[in-house]
Amino acid sequence: MRKIFAVVALLAAAGCSVAPGAGGGRETVVIGYQSKTINTVTAGTLLRGLGYFEKQLGDGYRVEWQDYDTGAPITAKMVAGKIDIGSMGDYPLLINASRTQGTPAARTEFVSVTGYNLRGGLNSVVVPPSSQVRTLADLKGRKISASVGSAGHGTLVQALERAGLDAATDVEVVNQQPPVGASALQSGNVQGYAQFVAWPGLLVFQNQARLVYDGSALDVPTFHGVVVRQAYAQEHPDVLQAFLRAQIEATRYLHEHPVDAAEAVATATGLPPEVVYLYNGRSGVASFDVTVKPPLLSAMRHDEKYLKVIGADFTDVDVTKFANDSYIRKAYGGSYDADTASTANPAKITGRDDACGIAAEDQATAGELWLAGEDRLRPAATPTCLLRQIAAATTGGKTVRAAYVPDTTTGTHWFAGKSVWVRDPSAGADDVFKPFTTRDGAEAFVKEHSRAEIVGYDEALKAAAGGASR
Template sequence: MKSLLGVALATTLAAAQAGETIRVAIGTQDTTINCVTGGLLIRELKLLEKYLPRDGRYKDVQYDVQWKNFTSGAPLTNEMVADKLDIGSMADFPGANNGAAFLKAGKQSLFVTVLSGSTLGSGNGIVVPRDSKVTALSELKGRTISVPFASTAHGMLLRAVANLGWDPQKDVNIITQAPEVAGPALQAGKIEAHADFVPFAELFEHRGIARKIFDGAQANVPTYHGSLVNAEYARKYPEVLVAFLRAAIEADRLLAAEPEKYSELVEKVTGIEAAVVYLYHGPLGLQTRDFTWKPEYRGALKTSIETLKLMGRDSPLDAATFVDDRFVRAAFKQSGLDYEAQLARQDKLLLKANDALNGKPITDVQRAAGLWVQGEPRVRHYASIEGAFADLQKVQQSGGKARAVYVHDLIHRIKLLAPNAWFVADAKGQLSAFLQKDAATAYAAANKGRVLDFGAAQASAKATL
């Protein structure tokens, strides 16, 4: 610790004093489930208390641990700048706003760790009302799209629109709308489309009020959520910050080992269905939980800072100095982990399972599928989509119900909720899944297949097996 945090310790503003009360005020985004390892799980499992330093200069101090929950990054940033919070978790784009806001106030914040993200860009999405005829973003020219302003989804939307060669000021009408307002608006058909961050595109799908027509992976712009700290606090109490990061690392380990169990806990606290939480945090999930500062994430932060300029918010914020990985490296070392080895990995949480039908290990996952049956503590896994659908029919025939059915987009390798996906059955009856209908149509044409919706794909599987 001493060598790794030498610079921080050398600039400590004041040593902890006997009897001193040290505030640890943490801003969370419970419903932004990518942040659960940096907030909700630490709080609910009381992991921070396990790692807070209690020896050396911290021998006789008291800790005042405070938690405050937010639905987005902007208000969390406001309270950090106002010195009401010390640590907070948010996405790359709001994080850039955080750094810019601190500089504007004559202060400094540091982006100290990634929590969860996608080097491909998956996690942000655009949805339309369930009964809408729109199947692709390219069909929304001249339409109104709502989005939480200053969110990572806002940045994704601006870049996706720009990739189509459109002027975001003229070719689409972008309005601000929080997810809690957008859900009822989508259900009532009051908005034509909505862009949002983790997990709302999939949550609205799961609740049957919307269909996802665009995933951030299609823009191929990396995105992530992570944790920031007031730089003054990090200089004053570096060991406390490392304790927070060690607690986050343990929360990640627990979630990886038992994703269904902790998805249930997240549902209990937030109301976000465990099936959607698992979509992100289970094996081969929509995003990868990873605490290392991969080049793609550093690049995403730089892109976010540049995107601020598109919104007229120029700032001297420098991504190179805004990211500070010394503290998470120290947390890795104290946890007995190899930071450099993890930095080099790109894998999602691996699927280590046997096929629920034949008991054989699943080795090829591009057409793998999952079935979470109501009343069962674990997700069933299958080597093929047709196998999962055949088993689903048996469950339904015996009076059971599916909590969720999972498949994977063949092109983007992203996990999908099967009822909202498109499928192609080839000449042998093998099923492949796709997010977008046009992609399924193109694949069917190239492989002499048939495009099917979820119901038709189930019937196809029954006829094949």
């Protein structure tokens, strides 16, 4: 499948259609997507690579895929009638609605979700590894790179407010595209970097940044979704249904083949597969589910306030009118209502943990170990059990590609080697070591548990290998 994906991607990049008989006389449908915003892959990168949309459409259409770094240019082209269907984050979706709702010919509708995180874990703030910054409040008076109007920017504004800071006066937000901001962080031109999936994870994985704020701390849902020009949906209902059926199929593929999907997306984008899997794998940061859930609509209404704070040219949006799930409901079938009501991640970690001899069933504690040369990840029942697995594997000469653990408080998955670890002697033998995405979170836990202490990753690894619990 990875080889097929690569061939399809190369053909698409060359301007060739994957459908038979490419060329003359076929109508073009234009899709705007963000290849490296991997929370949208089921409506973008993965969908494009698998060719499901083209198969659903048949020979009568030619699909033109247009790739962007953020949602803003997609919205601009939709307003101009040059993109028919697009995918973007929650804040850009609101801006899209605001830009188009006053012009009937340009009006758009939000029709399906790609992926979401109910706590907000898809957006983060990172700083250079050597930075003295330990909390978001420490960034007062500093420059922070963000894509203005993006989901990452929205999270930053809310997080600063909770930290007692004003985004307009206490920090300087530098409006930059994600790759430009990443370079600015490395050069020291900015001291913080607030972005959406997968940029923070990428920089941390490459040892170019350290996580200082995990969006999950907000406990406000964040998501990405699909938007369509209303006039296009009415004129071409068959095309929109084909797209949504293909998105459903791509979502199912991602759930059933998470490693293959991660490696395929990595091939198409240049992102490390280990980073893609962090967000898109089993119990990853993103839950992929096409249904339009009430908590996500509530979050969208909540976000309007912060778009005004940002200072965007923004007018109030009637979310009820903008969100139209009738299209995805039709494509989805009879289980739509039941699945809309569920917020469980369909891609769960399962299997037996060989280090602790128990099943990895509780998604609040389960993690995974990805070893070089292995096609499947090894399940771990708890973070402590994962540390034992890592120690045993490395002692045996194996190389760790990545190890994933859930934050003890928020459940957000993060790299084990980049987490802040706490030893809690009062916990059971298999639960002694607890990971946190940020030092802030670890310190809050220690404050509430008198015997707990922050320890280094190597110390935790060594202690877990020796079976130390107290």
